[in-house]
Amino acid sequence: MTCYGYFRSSAAYRCRIAFNLKGVSPEFAPVHLRRGEQTQRDFKALNPQGLVPAVTSGDLVLTQxxxxxxxLDETQGGRSLLPADPGLRAQVRAFAQVIACDIHPLQNLRVLTYLKTELGHDQAAADAWCRHWIGEGLAACEEIVEREPDRGRFCFGDEPGLADICLVPQMFSGERFGVDLSAMPRLREIRAACDKLPAFADAHPARQPDYDL
Amino acid sequence: MTCYGYFRSSAAYRCRIAFNLKGVSPEFAPVHLRRGEQTQRDFKALNPQGLVPAVTSGDLVLTQxxxxxxxLDETQGGRSLLPADPGLRAQVRAFAQVIACDIHPLQNLRVLTYLKTELGHDQAAADAWCRHWIGEGLAACEEIVEREPDRGRFCFGDEPGLADICLVPQMFSGERFGVDLSAMPRLREIRAACDKLPAFADAHPARQPDYDL
Structure with a gap:
């Protein structure tokens, strides 16, 4: 199994945490986003979207x-990353999608590039754009976990899962763009619990072989 | 069961198709997005994100x-909206996520409002922004379905499912923003097959009780 990623990609970071939680160690194939390797023919043959991550396993090519x-969760052993109850599964998936659909795509490199090159904005405006969407999205996430009746150490209960896998990389990006996380005590508490686990700590961008500043 | 939606919301349109395919008829609660009803206290008590759709079923509140x-697919009878094989399920989910993560959130009302009010762009620039992201995203979708080895009437095989549920509303939005769909013959063919099914036709924005031009 091979995982195509980039140290700073939030979506690749999610996959790294999931691989670690499931005890799976794919080969890592770096795709340098800032040098545009994701738009080159070889990579687009794999993923027509030209985005990381992509995972290959035998003949199977997986994206998103x-x-x-x-x-991974359906095919690999170990503890499940989603609860068994359909209602709870839906809550966890929805939380993951708040991040994966409504926060992260807005702060993606291709969007920031369009804001700067096509719409003529400077870096300060692009950063403010990111802070706005990440701040608004994480505030909704804080409210969702705040409402949880059975509060555990993680987003939903006492075991880390899909929601935490999405939250930690998004908080990392939030910090990068200067989002004020002080009004999100519950998310910060969850993140601190995640950071103590090797599955999360080892997936951190600064610990990847393609890391550069 | 109650479904909170808006006739023109792509995400609500997806849910309407899914309800129809599963033979479930929830009550419809309109949330008028252009009048800002989604940001009002009553609705945000239901969904802190202030976005449609939201579905309530007994005590359960579902979003995203x-x-x-x-x-719905896991709890209601009838034909499944996802294939049983994990590899195929992943392909179908990835296609749905190309639309739900990487296209639709960029053309959402809140994003267009920010482009116009915070960044000072006119309607023409906002429309060009939408055409760019929808065009690029649907071009990737065309390439994905083009590569399908077992070509059927729908995105993945001969039965409609999650991928088609996401595709049809996105093509409707593409047309609204003037995206050139002529270079996407396979997507147009699939959409035509979907349009023939009452589950899709009855979910069309123009057929909803809150429809206005």
Whole structure:
């Protein structure tokens, strides 16, 4: 199994955590996003979208981090990353999608590039754009976990799962763009619990072989 | 069961198709997005994100269209909206996520409002923004379905499912923003096959009780 990723990609970071939680160690194939390797013919033959992550396993080519993570969960042993109850599964998936659909795509490299090159904005405006969407999205996430009746150490209960896998990389990006996380005590508490686990700590961008500043 | 939606919301449109395919008829509660009803206290008590759709079923409150659709699929009888094989499920989910993560959130009302009010762009620039992301995203979708070895009437095989549920509303939005769909013959063929089914036709925005031009 091979995982194509980039140290700073939030979506690749999610997959790294999931691989670690499931005890699976794919080969790592770096795709340098800032040098545009994701738009080159070789990579687009694998993923027509030209985005990381992509995972290959035999003849199978998988894309989109949430689809990859659910596939991992369905095919690999170990503790499940989603609860068994359909109602709870839906809550966890919805939380993951708040991040994967409504926060992360707005702060993606291709979007920031369009804001700067096509719409003529400077870096300060692009950063403010990111802070706005990440701040608004994480505030909704804080409210969702705040409402949880059975509060545990993680987003939903006492075991880490899909929601935490999405939260930690998004908080990392939030910090990068200067989002004020002080009004999100519950998310910060969950993140601190995640950071103590090797599955999360080892997946951190700074610990990847392609890391550069 | 109650479904909170808006006739023109792509994500609500997806849920309507899924309800129809599963033979479930929830009560419809309109949330008028252009009048800002989604940001009012009553609705945000239901969904802190202030976005449609939201579905209530007994005490359960569900948000995020893909999570709602998978919940429906897991709890209601009838033909499944996802294939049984994990590899195929991952392909279908990835296609749905290309649309739900990487296309639709960029053309959402809140994003267009920010482009116009915070960044000072006119309607023409906002429309060009939408055409760019929808065009690029649907071009990737065309390539994905083009590569399908077992070509059927729908995105993945001969039965409609989650991928088609996401595709049809996105093509409707593409047309609204003037995206050139002529270079996407396979997607147009699939959409035509979907349009023939009452589950899709009855879910069309123009057929909803809150429809206005």
């Amino acid at each position: 981090s949430l689809a990859i993570i659910e596939w | 269209s893909l999570a709602i659709i998978e919940w």
